[in-house]
Amino acid sequence: MLAKEFQQRFVDIGVSLINNAYADSYKVEDDQVSLKLENGAVLKADILVLGIGLNPNVELAEAAGLEVGNGVIADKYLQTSNKHIYAAGDVLNYPDVIIGRNRFEHEEQAEYSGKVAGRNMTGAEEVYNHGAPLSYTDVLDISIEGVGEMSRNRDDAIIEEVAGGYIVYYLFKGKPSGILTYNVKVDMDKAREILVNPPKTLDELTGILKPI
Ligand SMILES: Cc1cc2nc3c(=O)[nH]c(=O)nc-3n(C[C@H](O)[C@H](O)[C@H](O)COP(=O)(O)OP(=O)(O)OC[C@H]3O[C@@H](n4cnc5c(N)ncnc54)[C@H](O)[C@@H]3O)c2cc1C
Missing domain, CATH: 3.30.390.30 (FAD/NAD-linked reductase, C-terminal dimerisation domain)
Known part of the structure; x- marks a missing residue:
């Protein structure tokens, strides 16, 4: 119900929504972008915005020998597999007190986990219990x-x-x-x-x- 209302608000201001469609490829010709969909349809536009998600950047952690999975694996103190290194923010994979082990990409999570990691680096031994980031x-x-x-x-x-x-x-x-x-x-x-x-x-x- 809410999803429909949300979509309708965009339709009301003249946005065409194409659901359940996957992009296949795009090319630029004469200052115009052509986007080909998997179903063969071609859309032409002046601007193409790619919103395709992200992967955590774990190469540095890997090179340092840390345990990585979906992000850098840390415990409830945000301590990684090397006890001298802590993780925080988008790259952090930790046992959330509400949701369980997870990785989040939210500003609030980056702020809170950064503070706790910082305090723990100076010996606070604080459990990260700000569960389920906003x-x-x-x-x-x-x-x-x-x-x-x-x-x-x-x-x-x-x-x-x-x-x-x-x-x-x-x-x-x-x-x-x-x-x-x-x-x-x-x-x-x-x-x-x-x-x-x-x-x-x-x-x-x-x-x-x-x-x-
Ligand atoms: C388009 C977009 C919209 C978003 N909207 C929202 C929103 O509405 N609400 C919300 O809560 N969150 C939103 N987010 C997510 C939010 O921005 C992130 O959760 C937050 O910025 C994560 O902070 P961070 O410090 O963990 O990582 P980042 O802000 O990504 O900072 C990581 C830094 O590390 C640097 N770095 C990476 N690798 C290395 C290396 N090897 N050596 C040195 N430096 C390195 C990077 O250059 C970067 O400066 C959005 C993100 C994007 C991209």
Whole structure:
């Protein structure tokens, strides 16, 4: 429902969306870009923006002999397989207290993990427990925030309408695994608390988070 509304906002301002299409190749001719799709269709444009994701840059860590996988593997203190080297930010793969071992690409994660890694380098021995980093985006006049697991590992969702916006509770094995807000501002630390200590029944989920 929200995905449809989100897409419609773009359609309303004249954007054509082509879903379930994969790019095959592109070429530039006479200052025009031609993008060929896998289904054979060719799209012509003045500008092509490639949004194709990223891979963590682990070569330096590998060369230093650190354990790498999806990013640089670290423990709950953000200490890598070499106890003198710590990892933080996008490259960090660590055991998140809410989601489990994972790697995130979010500004908030980079900030918090950087601070903890820094403190631990000076002997703090602090467990990194800022679980489920906040992701956010603002597009058109839509503001979205989320914590937890919102894309994979979910089998249902509860949508609560609040103050003209929505709160979505993603569920995995009957428990909230992620919380997303759509055009409503709530205390996201409280949302994190719900993921750590969910109410006994799903009926009690809605109404906990209040608009601020
Ligand atoms: C287009 C885009 C949009 C984004 N939007 C959002 C958003 O809306 N919300 C959000 O929360 N996050 C967003 N992010 C993610 C956010 O920018 C990152 O999570 C954050 O910048 C990660 O910080 P970092 O310090 O770990 O890595 P980076 O900011 O990538 O910094 C790593 C630095 O290390 C340097 N480096 C790499 N290899 C070496 C080497 N061998 N030697 C020396 N230096 C090296 C790089 O040049 C770089 O300066 C976005 C990212 C992109 C690309």
